[in-house]
Amino acid sequence: MQTIMIVEDDPKIAELLRSHIIKYGYRVHVVHDFDRVMDEFRNERPDLVLLDVNLPSFDGYYWCRQIRQESICPVLFLSARTGEMDQVMALENGGDDFITKPFHSEIVMAKIRSQLRRAYGEYAAKADERMLEREGLRLFPERLELAFGTKTAALTKKEADIIESLMERYPRVTGREDLLAKLWDDQAYVDENTLNVNITRVRKKFLELGIEDAVETVRGAGYRLNVSWVKAGEE
Structure with a gap:
């Protein structure tokens, strides 16, 4: 049974989420001590986290960064903030999606199921481990790792999906619509800027490997x- 951890300081919202999610057969753990979020995360080892932005002591962005130091499990942010920058901040700090309050319970469940499928279910690896290679760059989709030379960068599932699409299509262009369809089941709830944020995160992963300008933007496509890196090596 998969475990969903709820980090929400409004007890009514937390209980609403808990009572709805358990109907679908998930185990739910609700955090009450907001100074011990990581302790409870380590004890529960959840498969997905619902994380409010506004929390006592430290905000959700802080706790998401802490989670990302130890885990790549999906993190869905919950917030009453509707500004574009709030969604950008959520993604930049390691979140996988952003749900605006007030929300419809069925939308929350659809996003939970989508993230769980991508991370562990029908879209996850079911056979021998794959490895994609282009000019010395190696992607291990099942490990969520990108390697170049002796350096390795850990990836989120969405980052791995983007890089996989770029490597599979190379030297052709990967369309924005194709990426949106690959990354999100229901594009109706995806802000246009969300893909831009994820591309920025992918570029940062290449920089961790010492590779600059690895993702080229083709305007309108x-x-x-x-x-x-190949050209640089030939100089």
């Missing part, structure tokens, strides 16, 4: 893998 999408993105293309730029094997700039």
Whole structure:
């Protein structure tokens, strides 16, 4: 049975979420001590976290960064804030999706199921481990790792999906619509800026490996893998 951890300081909202989620056969753990979020995360080892932005002591962005140091489990932010920058902040700090309050319970469940499928279910690995390679760049989709030379970068599921699409399409362009369809089951709830934020995060992963300008923006079309490291090695 998969475990959902709820970190929400409004007890009415927390109980509403808990009572609805358990109807679908999930185990639910609700955090009450907001100074011990990571202690409870380590004890429960949840498969997904619902994380409010506004929390006592430290906000949800802080706790998401702490979670990302130890886990790549899906994190869905909950917030009454509706500004675009709030959604950008959530994604930049390691979140996988952003749900605006007030929300419809069925939308929350659809997003939970979608993230669980992508992380552990029908979209996750079911056979021998795959490895994609382009000009010395190696992607291990099942491990969520990107490697180049002796360096390795840990990826989120969405980052791995984007890089996989770029490597599979190289040297062709990967369209924005194709990426949106690959990354989100229901594009109706995806803000246009969400893909831009994820592309920025992918570029940062390449920089961790010492690779600059690895993702080229093709105006009006999408993105293309730029094997700039090959040219640099030839100079």
